[in-house]
Amino acid sequence: MHKPRDKAKVEVAVQVVERWILARLAIRQLLTALNQRPFKKLPGSRRSQFxxxxxxxxxxxxxxxxxYAEWRKAxxxxxxxxxxxxxxxxxPHSxxxxxxxxxxxEKTIELFHRGQRVALHVRSRRQGSHSTNAEHMPRAHRAHLEWTPGRLLNWAVEVGPHTRDLVKHLLWNRPHPEMGSSARITCRSNIRSPFKYTPFVD
Known part of the structure; x- marks a missing residue:
């Protein structure tokens, strides 16, 4: 059976460290002295070898x-x-x-598909909110971004108080109004409708 050849050398090295460092750890200068002390059978010192x-x-x-990072599936x-x-x-919507x-x-959220990074976001602690990159949206959704809530509301006010109330409801009763693409589409459809029909007469 083969015996480890370096075991004795390792044990001697451990003994040297215990005697010269651990026993007198409070005296830091001993570490420098130990590293600079010449070897007995080899040229140089621990310091010179390092x-x-x-x-x-x-x-x-x-x-x-x-x-530090954590990995999860989603x-x-x-x-x-x-x-x-x-x-x-x-x-990306694809x-x-x-x-x-x-x-x-601590600061970012990275999303990968088959090893390729597909999205990078600043990490948010706002529960229930959305972080949306417009480039990830379908073309039809991006087209509605110009219809901001303020613009939709101003247009609804011109149509009438009932349309204004409807638009408010559609915009601010969504789980994530900062996305609001479907809400904006619905609003635009409802806003255009009054112009297609004659006013209601009692």
Whole structure:
């Protein structure tokens, strides 16, 4: 049976550290003295060996610094968002129903599909809210972005008080008004309708 050849050397090294450092840890200067003490059977010292062998191989720490991250799974819903800790982040609408890998850091949310990053968002702690990138939206939804809630409401006021109340209801009774694409579509349809018909007469 083979016996480990380096075991004795390791044990001797441990004994040296215990005798010269651990026993008198309060005296930090002993560490410097130990590293500079010449070997008995080899040339140089621990310090010189470090400078000759280890130090040239050292590299700077990576930039940026390491950032702790958690990984999770999430499935894309029909509104092209995924839920992460009760906040909703958009991804390209072509990924509906796909399962994604989610990387959570202190400041960001990254979403990956088959190893490729498909979305990056600033992490939000607002539960029930949405973070939506317009580039992730279908073309039809992007077309409605110019119809801001303020513009829709001003137009509704010109039509009449009932239309104004309807638009308010459609815009502000949605689970995520900052998306509001379907609400804007509905509002525009209802706003255009009065111009197609004659006024109601009692």
């Amino acid at each position: 400078e000759a062998l280890d130090q040239p191989a050292l590299r700077p720490l990576p930039d940026p610094a390491y950032e 499935r894309v819903s029909l509104d092209y968002h995924v839920e992460v800790e009760k906040h909703y982040y958009s991804v 990924l509906l129903r796909k399962q994604l890998d989610v990387r959570l850091t």
